[in-house]
Amino acid sequence: MATAIEIFKHLPKKNCGDCKFPTCLAFAMQLANNKAKLDDCPHLSEAGRSALASSSAPPIRLVKVGSGKNVVDMGDETELYRHDKRFFHPTAFALRIADDLGEDELYKRLSYVRSLHFERVGQVLKLDMLELECRSGNAERFTAFVKRVASETELPLVLRAMDAAVLSAAASIIRERRPLLHGADVTNLKQMCAVAKNCSCPLTVGADDLNALADLVEAAHKEGVEDIVLDPRPSNLKDLLERCTIIRRSAIRKTFRGLGYPIYLSIPAGRDGMLMASTAVMKYGSLLSFEDLPASNAMPLMVLRQNIYTDPQVPIQVKPDLYPVNNPGPDSPLLFTTNFSLTFFTVMSDLEKSKVPAWLQVVDTEGLSVLTAYSAGKLTAESVKNALLATGAMERSKMGALIIPGMVARMAVKLNEATGLQIIVGPKESSGLPKFLRS
Amino acid sequence: MEVPVPKEKWTGSIGEMELGASQEKGGSRHPLRIGGNKGLPFLSFEDPAERTVALAGFVADSLDDVPSPVKEAFGEAVNDPVRWAVAWKDKGADLICLHLTSTNPEEKDVSPEEAAAKVMAVMKAVELPLIVYGSGHPEKDAKVLEKVGEAAKGERLLLGHAEEGGYKSIAAAAMANGHAVIGFSNLDINLAKQIVILLTDYGVGRGDVIIDPLMAALGMGLEYSYSVNERIRISALSGDSMLQVPMICDCVSSWKAREASDDVPHAGDTLERGIWWESTTALAALLSGADILVLGHPASMRIARDAVKGFRGEA
Numbered sequence: 077m078a079t080a081i082e083i084f085k086h087l088p089k090k091n092c093g094d095c096k097f098p099t100c101l102a103f104a105m106q107l108a109n110n111k112a113k114l115d116d117c118p119h120l121s122e123a124g125r126s127a128l129a130s131s132s133a134p135p136i137r138l139v140k141v142g143s144g145k146n147v148v149d150m151g152d153e154t155e156l157y158r159h160d161k162r163f164f165h166p167t168a169f170a171l172r173i174a175d176d177l178g179e180d181e182l183y184k185r186l187s188y189v190r191s192l193h194f195e196r197v198g199q200v201l202k203l204d205m206l207e208l209e210c211r212s213g214n215a216e217r218f219t220a221f222v223k224r225v226a227s228e229t230e231l232p233l234v235l236r237a238m239d240a241a242v243l244s245a246a247a248s249i250i251r252e253r254r255p256l257l258h259g260a261d262v263t264n265l266k267q268m269c270a271v272a273k274n275c276s277c278p279l280t281v282g283a284d285d286l287n288a289l290a291d292l293v294e295a296a297h298k299e300g301v302e303d304i305v306l307d308p309r310p311s312n313l314k315d316l317l318e319r320c321t322i323i324r325r326s327a328i329r330k331t332f333r334g335l336g337y338p339i340y341l342s343i344p345a346g347r348d349g350m351l352m353a354s355t356a357v358m359k360y361g362s363l364l365s366f367e368d369l370p371a372s373n374a375m376p377l378m379v380l381r382q383n384i385y386t387d388p389q390v391p392i393q394v395k396p397d398l399y400p401v402n403n404p405g406p407d408s409p410l411l412f413t414t415n416f417s418l419t420f421f422t423v424m425s426d427l428e429k430s431k432v433p434a435w436l437q438v439v440d441t442e443g444l445s446v447l448t449a450y451s452a453g454k455l456t457a458e459s460v461k462n463a464l465l466a467t468g469a470m471e472r473s474k475m476g477a478l479i480i481p482g483m484v485a486r487m488a489v490k491l492n493e494a495t496g497l498q499i500i501v502g503p504k505e506s507s508g509l510p511k512f513l514r515s
Numbered sequence: 516m517e518v519p520v521p522k523e524k525w526t527g528s529i530g531e532m533e534l535g536a537s538q539e540k541g542g543s544r545h546p547l548r549i550g551g552n553k554g555l556p557f558l559s560f561e562d563p564a565e566r567t568v569a570l571a572g573f574v575a576d577s578l579d580d581v582p583s584p585v586k587e588a589f590g591e592a593v594n595d596p597v598r599w600a601v602a603w604k605d606k607g608a609d610l611i612c613l614h615l616t617s618t619n620p621e622e623k624d625v626s627p628e629e630a631a632a633k634v635m636a637v638m639k640a641v642e643l644p645l646i647v648y649g650s651g652h653p654e655k656d657a658k659v660l661e662k663v664g665e666a667a668k669g670e671r672l673l674l675g676h677a678e679e680g681g682y683k684s685i686a687a688a689a690m691a692n693g694h695a696v697i698g699f700s701n702l703d704i705n706l707a708k709q710i711v712i713l714l715t716d717y718g719v720g721r722g723d724v725i726i727d728p729l730m731a732a733l734g735m736g737l738e739y740s741y742s743v744n745e746r747i748r749i750s751a752l753s754g755d756s757m758l759q760v761p762m763i764c765d766c767v768s769s770w771k772a773r774e775a776s777d778d779v780p781h782a783g784d785t786l787e788r789g790i791w792w793e794s795t796t797a798l799a800a801l802l803s804g805a806d807i808l809v810l811g812h813p814a815s816m817r818i819a820r821d822a823v824k825g826f827r828g829e830a
Contacts, residue, residue, distance in 0.1 A: 157749070159742040191781045196734070290516040313825030317557055317802075325521040332519055348830075350791065351822050354798045358741070372783030375774060376733060376791040380799070383738040418736040425735070425771045429580065507651075511621060 080108040086124035087117065094118055110134075110154050135327045136336050139278050139303045141168075141205070141256045141363075142232025148204050150305065150338035150362035156328055159388055166385040167357045169377070170205035170234055170365045175212050175221035186228055192374050197392050197417055201378035203231070207258070207365045208246075210237035215245045222246040226253065234258055234365060240267035244274070251275040256363075258282075258340070259307055265292060269299035280340050282307030286319060290334040305340045305363065316341065316352050317359055324360040338362035343369075350377070357381045391443035392417040398467035399424070404433035409513070410473035411502065412460055413481060414441040414449050423506045430510035435473045439463040446481045457490035464495060482508075522561045525752035528553040529806070530722055530759050534569070534610065534695060535644025536671040544670060545642045547609055549806045550761040555748060556802055557826035568801060568823050571610045571646055572603030573767050573811045576625075576633055577617040582770035584789050585811040596633055597640045604641045606813040607820065612646040612675075612765075613637060618659045619650035627655075627662035634663050638670065646697070646763075646809070648675040657684035664688035673697060673763075676727055679710055686717050695723045697763060702729050702739050704746045704758075711757045721760060725807065730764035733796045734772050740764075744803035764800035767811040769793040794818040801826070 084104040095116040097103040106112035107128075114120065114128055138152035148168045155161050173185050194201040208225055210218040222235060233250065236258040237243040243257055259280030260268035272279035281296050281304055283289035289308060296304055306323065310316035320339055326332040341361050343349045345368035353364050353373075357380050369377075386392055393415045401424065413423045415438050427434055439460055441449035449455035464470055464478075478497040480487060482504035492499045503512050531551035536542025547569050554562025575581050576596045585593075592598040600611045613634065617625040634647055647663050649656030660674050661684065669692065676699040677685045689696040698714050700706035707728045715721050728747060731740040744762065751758040769775055775792035778785050793815040797808050801822060810816045824830040 157742070157745055158738070159746055194779070194782065286518045287516055290518050294516060312828065312830065313822065314557065314559070314828035317826060318560060321558060322518065322520055322560070326519050329521045330519045334516060335518060347818060347821065348825070351798065351818070351825055354795050355802065358799060358802050370783050370787075371781055372785075372787035373791055375779070375782045375788055376795045379734045379774065380737070380795050383733065384741065386738050388738070388742060418731070418739065421735045421772075428771075 080105040083107050083128060086120075086127050088119040088121070088124070090119060092119065133333075134336075135331055136324075136338065137302070137304070139305055139338050141234070141254060141278055143252060143254045146230050146232055147254075148232050148363070153324070153360070154328065156324060158384065162387045162389070163385050165362065166381050167361050168204040168363045169369070169374075169381075170207045170363060171203055171369055172207040172209055172236070172365055172367055173225065174209045175218050182225075186225070189229070189231075192369075192371060194375060194378065196379065196382065197394055199382060201375070201382060203369075203374075205232045205234060205363070207234035207236055210235075210239070210242050210246070213239070213242070215239075215242040218242055219246045219249060223249055226250050232256075234363075236365075238264070240264050240271050243268070244271040247271060247275045247277060251277060254278070256280065256305060256340075258365075259305075260292065260296060262288065262292060265295055266299060269296050269301045272301050272303075273299070278303035278305055280305045280307045282309055284309050284311075286322060286335065293334055293337070304337045306335060306337050307340045307342070310341070310352070313348070313351055313355060317355055320356065320360040340365065343367065353377055354380055358384055393440075393443040394420045394438060396438045396440040396463060396466075398469045398472060399436040399438060400433075401427040401436055402431055402433040404435050404473070406472065406474040408433040408435055408473055409475055409477065409479055410435045410437065410464075410469055410497075411479040412437040412439055412463070413506075414439055414444060414446050414455060416441065416443050416445045416449075419445045419506075423509070426506045426509040427513075430513045432510075432513040434513065435469060437463055437467060437469045447483045450484050450487070455484065455487075457487060457494040460487075460491060461494040470495070470497070520560050523555070523752070525554060525561075527752045527754040527756070527759055529748075529751060529761060532695065532722055532725070532761055534671060534673055536669055536693070540671075541669040542671060543638065543642060544644050546671070547644050554752065556804055559828070565827060566823075568805060568819075569609040569807045570607075570816050570819055570823075571612040571807055571809045572600070572606070572608035572813075572816065573612050573614070573809055574599045574603065574637075575614040575616050576630075577619070577623060579622065580616065582767070582776065582811060584770065584776065584786055585767070588812050588814070597636050600637045600641050600643075603813075604643055606816065608643065608816065610644040610646060610807075611637065611641060612648070612809045614648045614650070615659055615663075616650045618655055619652050620655050621652070622650075627659045630659050631662040631666040635666055638667065644671070644673070646673040646675055646807075653681045657681075660685050661688045664692040664694055667694070668692040671695060673725060675699070677710065677714060679706065679713065682710065682713055683717060686714055686719050689723060690719055695725060697725050697727050698760075699727045700729065702731065702736070702743055704728075704743055704750065707743070707747055708755070708757045711760060715757075721756070725761045725763050726758070727763045727765065730766060730768070730796065730800050730805075732766065732769035732772050732775075733792050733799070734774060735768070737796060737799055741799050741803045744800070744805070748804035761806035762804050763807040763809065764797075764805040765809040766793050766796045766800060766815070767809060769796045770811060790814045790818070794822075798822055
């Protein structure tokens with residue numbers, strides 16, 4: 077992105093405020109920080125627009141794979157560190173299936189893909205794509221295979237073949253699904269670009285070092301292909317971390333257009349692959365294609381992706397509900413906490429540690445922690461009462477008492493009035509719960 | 516086409532520190548050097564200095580809170596901290612992280628003298644550097660760590676941990692006997708800085724402090740830790756001297772996540788998943804700036820070791 081002063085030169089300098097910023101200079105500063113769009117200015121001259129359009133294009137191109145409701149967005153990232161704002165498009169996970177599989181094996185593989193489906197703190201964790209690989213070298217066989225799998229799944233697809241003619245045959249029959257084509261390299265660039273253009277599909281461009289990769293990307297661009305995905309082909313963990321970091325940094329910090337595209341990585345099976353995949357989730361990978369991905373590896377990876385791609389300004393919330401801990405009964409104590417995930421996890425883990433059976437009521441505080449929610453008026457005697465009524469908590473725990481977080485001891489009187497329960501002030505820190513409950 | 520290699524222009528670096536005193540320095544340890552880095556983790560184009568990450572094996576002298584898969588990995592050895600520490604040495608740990616949980620007055624209430632004797636027995640059996648924690652009971656820990664500190668004078672232990680609400684006795688135990696100390700804070704860059712300031716104002720050398728900003732496990736708030744650690748490292752490299760100290764990340768809490776130890780339908784082998792739960796937490800700690808990892812399961816340590824070698828281009 078150009079500096080605010082460079083942008084300002086091309087603006088109409090009317091200070092009309094139509095862009096919702098007081099002056100053209102203020103607008104230019106927002107543009108420079110990616111906080112406003114060029115289209116917000118209705119008075120921009122054509123010359124100014126074209127001069128600015130190229131420099132205001134996102135530093136990393138947005139590439140879409142798939143069609144209709146089943147689209148994976150990649151790229152269009154603006155940050156090096158998630159704490160500066162957030163990472164936007166979670167790393168997509170694809171499982172590779174080759175066309176030399178027998179019918180039974182294929183069936184098993186597809187059922188496995190469907191079974192990888194977990195719900196966690198209100199989000200669904202699953203595989204996002206399939207990569208269909210031509211290993212037979214036979215265009216007819218590959219095409220039939222692609223057709224067959226495409227009819228079985230709605231997931232967006234990657235088609236992988238070395239031979240442009242083979243890839244072209246398969247791509248043309250499912251082009252309306254907008255698969256990602258894998259891919260171009262130094263041996264086949266022109267032919268692959270032609271296939272991508274004919275089918276209007278995005279294309280991966282691969283090379284073993286970044287300078288060569290930038291050359292190929294430029295060449296693909298000249299051939300008229302714009303939706304490019306980089307395949308930097310790291311051979312080990314160090315390469316992966318460093319190449320992905322250089323690609324992201326040169327795009328964001330230096331506005332280097334040559335590598336301003338999403339990153340595809342082919343992930344080998346086994347431990348090395350798992351290390352590469354975890355690293356890529358944290359460090360700028362857009363699409364990982366797995367040779368194999370056992371469920372015991374998939375789940376931690378999917379949770380890592382969920383964690384890293386959380387918006388730091390919007391806390392993850394757990395479902396407001398009554399949670400039983402350590403098999404409680406009617407004579408087990410009742411506690412409450414907020415629905416901020418970190419608070420909930422901490423309290424839950426300390427309750428489990430105590431080994432004392434208990435009921436935990438989670439109150440909806442829009443994801444704020446106890447003290448913050450109380451200060452913001454999101455945690456009141458009324459909201460606690462409503463939560464207890466909604467879950468029937470007072471019928472489940474018949475002790476007639478409620479243990480409240482020590483941080484909000486001052487709520488005791490109002491809570492007693494609102495619920496009629498005896499209020500017991502618990503410890504200030506959740507870590508004190510085991511000792512508190514045992515005594 | 517020449518791709519620009521965008522190096523960040525850091526002005527600061529992480530202080531270097533030695534743990535465990537060798538014979539020449541009056542101890543009996545095989546010492547470890549950590550810290551000294553001038554760039555973000557494992558980017559050789561930014562910081563050509565080799566990055567050392569020390570892997571510590573978790574040992575406790577009371578098994579109440581020890582996750583079952585960790586116990587099972589060591590079998591009978593977990594009943595004796597000495598044998599457990601020896602097992603860790605055989606499995607390639609760089610140092611031992613010993614929790615004296617038996618000293619907790621609400622449980623076994625083992626005396627400070629007895630606890631110190633245990634530490635000395637572990638030291639006699641393995642020559643690795645040692646991290647020593649009490650039981651987390653503030654008043655008792657003060658007495659326990661004082662005795663441990665005296666008994667192991669000159670061995671340069673790492674004592675855990677000091678926090679804002681109570682740091683003087685542990686700081687004194689470290690200063691009087693040549694040990695280093697862990698400054699703990701709760702997921703906040705400013706609190707991490709605060710504990711270093713408190714310790715150094717009290718007289719602890721900055722070269723004797725390691726920070727523990729609390730590594731939240733995968734699925735239990737990992738994203739907060741990842742970002743807090745990253746911000747701590749960036750501030751340190753940008754010149755904030757109070758954050759220019761090595762960082763320790765304890766990954767053992769990963770086993771408390773439900774998904775790490777419960778059977779989950781369609782989620783594969785539970786132990787394998789648990790090992791990756793701890794290893795993934797470790798990997799996030801490595802990439803966000805950890806200099807020491809504490810690990811519970813030996814398989815996670817092998818994975819973390821492979822990761823460090825991989826990032827250094829050795830595998």
